[in-house]
Amino acid sequence: MRDNRAKSRVLALGSAGVLVTATLIAGAVSAPAASAESRHGQDREARGARIAADRAAEAGIDWQDCPADWGLEKPIQCGWVSVPLDYAKPYGKQIKLAVDRIGNTGTPQERQGALVYNPGGPGASGLRFPRRVTTKNPVWANVAKAYDFVGFDPRGVGHSAPISCEDPQAFVKAPKADPVPGTEADKRAQRKLAREYAEGCAERSGAMLPQMTTPNSARDLDVIRAGLGEKRLNYLGVSYGTYLGAVYGTLFPGHLRRMIVDSVVDPSREKIWYQANLDQDVAFEGRWKDWEDWVAANDTAFHLGTTRAAVQAKWLELRATARKSPIGGIVGPAELISFFQNAPYYDSSWVPVATVFAKYVAGDTKALVDAAGPDLTNTAGNIASENGNAVYTAVECTDAHWPASWHKWDRDNTRLNTDYPFMTWANAWMNLPCATWPAKQRTPVDVTTHKGLPPVLIVQSTRDAATPYDGAVELHHRFQGSRLITERDAGSHGVTGLVHPCVNTRVDTYLLTGKLDTADVTCAPHATPKP
Numbered sequence: 001m002r003d004n005r006a007k008s009r010v011l012a013l014g015s016a017g018v019l020v021t022a023t024l025i026a027g028a029v030s031a032p033a034a035s036a037e038s039r040h041g042q043d044r045e046a047r048g049a050r051i052a053a054d055r056a057a058e059a060g061i062d063w064q065d066c067p068a069d070w071g072l073e074k075p076i077q078c079g080w081v082s083v084p085l086d087y088a089k090p091y092g093k094q095i096k097l098a099v100d101r102i103g104n105t106g107t108p109q110e111r112q113g114a115l116v117y118n119p120g121g122p123g124a125s126g127l128r129f130p131r132r133v134t135t136k137n138p139v140w141a142n143v144a145k146a147y148d149f150v151g152f153d154p155r156g157v158g159h160s161a162p163i164s165c166e167d168p169q170a171f172v173k174a175p176k177a178d179p180v181p182g183t184e185a186d187k188r189a190q191r192k193l194a195r196e197y198a199e200g201c202a203e204r205s206g207a208m209l210p211q212m213t214t215p216n217s218a219r220d221l222d223v224i225r226a227g228l229g230e231k232r233l234n235y236l237g238v239s240y241g242t243y244l245g246a247v248y249g250t251l252f253p254g255h256l257r258r259m260i261v262d263s264v265v266d267p268s269r270e271k272i273w274y275q276a277n278l279d280q281d282v283a284f285e286g287r288w289k290d291w292e293d294w295v296a297a298n299d300t301a302f303h304l305g306t307t308r309a310a311v312q313a314k315w316l317e318l319r320a321t322a323r324k325s326p327i328g329g330i331v332g333p334a335e336l337i338s339f340f341q342n343a344p345y346y347d348s349s350w351v352p353v354a355t356v357f358a359k360y361v362a363g364d365t366k367a368l369v370d371a372a373g374p375d376l377t378n379t380a381g382n383i384a385s386e387n388g389n390a391v392y393t394a395v396e397c398t399d400a401h402w403p404a405s406w407h408k409w410d411r412d413n414t415r416l417n418t419d420y421p422f423m424t425w426a427n428a429w430m431n432l433p434c435a436t437w438p439a440k441q442r443t444p445v446d447v448t449t450h451k452g453l454p455p456v457l458i459v460q461s462t463r464d465a466a467t468p469y470d471g472a473v474e475l476h477h478r479f480q481g482s483r484l485i486t487e488r489d490a491g492s493h494g495v496t497g498l499v500h501p502c503v504n505t506r507v508d509t510y511l512l513t514g515k516l517d518t519a520d521v522t523c524a525p526h527a528t529p530k531p
Helices: 036-059 137-145 168-172 184-205 214-227 240-251 274-297 309-326 335-342 347-359 366-372 379-399 406-419 425-435 470-478 500-515
Strands: 011-013 019-021 077-084 094-102 113-118 147-152 233-239 256-264 456-461 485-487 522-525
Touching: 036 077, 036 214, 077 214, 077 456, 094 214, 113 240, 137 147, 137 500, 168 379, 184 379, 184 425, 214 233, 214 240, 214 379, 233 240, 240 256, 240 470, 256 470, 256 500, 256 522, 274 309, 274 347, 274 406, 274 425, 309 335, 309 347, 335 347, 335 366, 347 366, 379 425, 406 425, 456 470, 456 500, 470 485, 500 522
Parallel strands: 113 147, 113 233, 233 256, 256 456, 456 485, 485 522
Antiparallel strands: 011 019, 077 094, 094 147
8 A cells, every 4th residue: 555645646446447556555365385396486585585685685776866847856866776586486577666865864873773664555666765864854853863765666667667557548548447347237347347458467467467476576676674684674565565474474484684564564474365355345434434524524615514424415416417427528437436435544635625625515516526537638648647556556466366256355345335336336347357357366465473583563543444453453463572552542544754753653663772662662643633
């Protein structure tokens, strides 16, 4: 999942014609135990990872000024790390991963190494992480004294052998079909779009698809560690980046020094990835209601109703209007969901989303069209959006086995939509390409504690929509010696980037000294936004 405080892309078009956020984690059926053949493959991949890491340690990284069009100002530097496309064939085809860094702001004596960041997705770039130093982000000022901040584009993302599944301009074109089907014909049309999207991935990026997995990204992370000259990795992962960290900690426990995971994907095989999708639909509905309650409590600012029910009635009225006749010719229900879902994702979106909604109700349609409609002139942004969605789909579809039975998808999502209608069908269509995925689907890593794993710091809010709270509890159980910081009665996705002393001081202490509290900690919620 993706943290928009890293200024990465938030909105993306869903594969089946639904404009949805590509940070949505999707879902899986229970995976079988690993076969002897798959264990042999894992042994070959482990050997390949060692070979690649040794090569990277010897080569290092040739740091240079970043390309002008990457938007990364000096003194941030950029470079490349070569990794095998297929770790079972370490001497075969190589791909280059883009990495960047900024040195620690303290003295050489204060430096503790590099802190490597992944913001989530899958499909998000981490290259903007060093800008937390150049922009003087106060939350990270203490940590920046001790650590180089290092970001990277994971395989398939951005500048790192990017993949694609369809023409970017076609990808962003609007309006899309309403994700909530009214008829069986609507479902057949969405199924056709999902199947065609999966076929497009094979046509445009087929050679990459079998290798677009979380375990391969974890191996890439270890090669980056070696290229940086670090004996052990310091890692910060948010959203999907927590699952990448959990897999890394399982595969390379002795290579970790310190790790923070924030807003946690449930790592159990039973959840990766199909069931996680369904769980998410429930959590989104809860956080959507939290936002509606806040809008109602601030009716003097927004005039959208003094109760949750009144705000919901306005939302349903807007949705019905857009379904009947897309607003401005381009904003239908799919585009509305894409824009409005920013509110349950991030508290920082509460005021902007409510403001646009209020303007529309007061008669100003332009603000809504500008906010929710595509910009066909922004070709670079549209390429990035399409790429992010392609990576999201490729990783989650290849990571795990998905139900091939449409009957199961239809039954599960029809049932959920009754009580949790905000995101259910939009999320389903986004992930449906996995039902007809053209690449071999893997068995997820059994995330667990192995010898050498250091104490891990887990941070999670109880009402997170994108990564429900139970995921953090599950990882806490699996990683022995970990500590869990719970932010109660809050749900903004990505907690460590917020100004919240109860969390911030513990993050600083852990990264600077390695010390954790003697027991798990519960923090009061951060302040809610003010209109």
